[in-house]
Amino acid sequence: MANALFELKGKSVYVAGHRGMVGSALVRRLAHEDVKLVTVDRREVDLCNQAAVFDWFAKVRPQVVFLAAAKVGGIVANDTLRAEFIYDNIAIAANVIHAAHQNGAEKLMFLGSSCIYPKLAPQPLREDSVLSGPLEPTNEPYAIAKIAGIKMAEAYRSQYGCDFINVMPTNLYGPGDNYHPEMSHVVAALIRRFHEAKVAGAGSVVVWGTGTPRREFLYVDDMADACVHLMKTYSAAELINIGSGEDITIAEFARVVAEVVGYRGEISFDTSRPDGTPRKLLDVSRLTKLGWRATTSLHDGLKRAYAAYQAVAPVTAQE
Numbered sequence: 001m002a003n004a005l006f007e008l009k010g011k012s013v014y015v016a017g018h019r020g021m022v023g024s025a026l027v028r029r030l031a032h033e034d035v036k037l038v039t040v041d042r043r044e045v046d047l048c049n050q051a052a053v054f055d056w057f058a059k060v061r062p063q064v065v066f067l068a069a070a071k072v073g074g075i076v077a078n079d080t081l082r083a084e085f086i087y088d089n090i091a092i093a094a095n096v097i098h099a100a101h102q103n104g105a106e107k108l109m110f111l112g113s114s115c116i117y118p119k120l121a122p123q124p125l126r127e128d129s130v131l132s133g134p135l136e137p138t139n140e141p142y143a144i145a146k147i148a149g150i151k152m153a154e155a156y157r158s159q160y161g162c163d164f165i166n167v168m169p170t171n172l173y174g175p176g177d178n179y180h181p182e183m184s185h186v187v188a189a190l191i192r193r194f195h196e197a198k199v200a201g202a203g204s205v206v207v208w209g210t211g212t213p214r215r216e217f218l219y220v221d222d223m224a225d226a227c228v229h230l231m232k233t234y235s236a237a238e239l240i241n242i243g244s245g246e247d248i249t250i251a252e253f254a255r256v257v258a259e260v261v262g263y264r265g266e267i268s269f270d271t272s273r274p275d276g277t278p279r280k281l282l283d284v285s286r287l288t289k290l291g292w293r294a295t296t297s298l299h300d301g302l303k304r305a306y307a308a309y310q311a312v313a314p315v316t317a318q319e
């Protein structure tokens with residue numbers, strides 16, 4: 001894999017999705033780099049609006065792009081808002097990738113997701129297993145949109161010589177996560193639910209599914225550090241998985257969250273809720289070879305994530 005060092009110093013760096021969990025972690029991480037940070041609010045430029053995106057890019061012409069903007073959510077959000085997930089994410093990828101090419105961006109990183117891999121692909125999930133089998137139905141629209149973005153970045157590298165790279169993150173968590181009771185991912189959902197149960201003195205907390213699926217979790221500031229590392233050191237068509245290299249059952253994970261939050265009641269399972277993919281553990285050997293490893297343990301990450309949640313915890317459980 002070609003790994004010429006790409007110089008960020010002095011460059012204009014656009015973080016698409018800068019207000020989101022990953023985007024805000026990228027903004028924190030890039031504060032340690034000598035770059036000209038570029039952001040634009042969604043109210044000013046809706047990245048689903050091609051004309052608005054093309055006009056903005058022609059004016060600003062960012063040299064480097066982290067494409068972290070997307071419509072994102074947990075298993076129920078993906079399974080219920082299927083049209084929104086495919087439309088928004090195809091539109092955002094197509095508009096930003098094309099505009100970056102049209103306006104001479106020197107480098108772009110597209111953020112895919114571990115859900116692009118087949119539901120039953122061999123574990124740990126290797127990057128070359130993409131498109132080798134059926135997807136997990138609950139997030140197929142989102143996964144198809146992400147695969148389209150990946151293929152677009154690859155095609156622009158092939159036809160136009162664009163230095164556009166694709167990274168596949170595992171499940172992420174940390175400050176700035178989405179804590180919506182129904183639409184969030186499991187980490188944010190359980191942090192909130194165990195916190196509210198502790199405050200209310202509830203005797204039991206419900207966890208979705210059977211508790212048997214396994215998931216890998218990466219703290220979002222580690223993710224941002226990996227993204228900056230790869231932007232500087234990686235330049236090729238092959239996908240790069242970004243993960244911690246360790247997975248845990250949802251049942252065991254729930255017990256870890258309860259311990260971090262300080263909840264001592266019972267845990268029950270609502271099997272009417274979907275389990276989704278049985279296991280999602282990424283093969284991170286390419287990332288390791290490129291000189292990066294995660295440094296935040298799950299326990300330490302959850303403590304930091306819980307502290308961040310407590311700073312924004314809604315007053316009523318209905319918010």
Ligand SMILES: NC(=O)C1=CN([C@@H]2O[C@H](COP(=O)(O)OP(=O)(O)OC[C@H]3O[C@@H](n4cnc5c(N)ncnc54)[C@H](OP(=O)(O)O)[C@@H]3O)[C@@H](O)[C@H]2O)C=CC1
Binds near residue numbers: 016023046068172
């Ligand atoms: N969270 C996770 O576990 C994982 C995330 N990823 C990927 O990482 C990236 C970031 O995810 P994450 O930070 O968790 O998501 P968030 O939902 O926290 O952030 C997404 C960001 O995208 C912006 N956005 C969404 N739609 C539009 C639009 N039409 N126009 C402009 N901006 C828009 C949002 O803006 P606003 O806040 O103003 O609405 C928000 O800032 C995504 O590409 C996601 O697919 C991949 C694997 C796992």
Ligand SMILES: C[C@H]1O[C@H](OP(=O)(O)OP(=O)(O)OC[C@H]2O[C@@H](n3cnc4c(=O)[nH]c(N)nc43)[C@H](O)[C@@H]2O)[C@@H](O)[C@@H](O)C1=O
Binds near residue numbers: 170183186
């Ligand atoms: C990153 C990845 O994230 C999504 O895939 P997912 O990993 O299945 O998402 P999830 O975090 O919502 O669930 C993980 C597991 O956890 C269990 N679970 C228990 N209790 C709650 C709970 O209260 N909420 C949620 N959401 N899940 C719960 C849940 O039943 C499932 O078994 C993709 O849609 C897509 O967005 C994507 O790319």
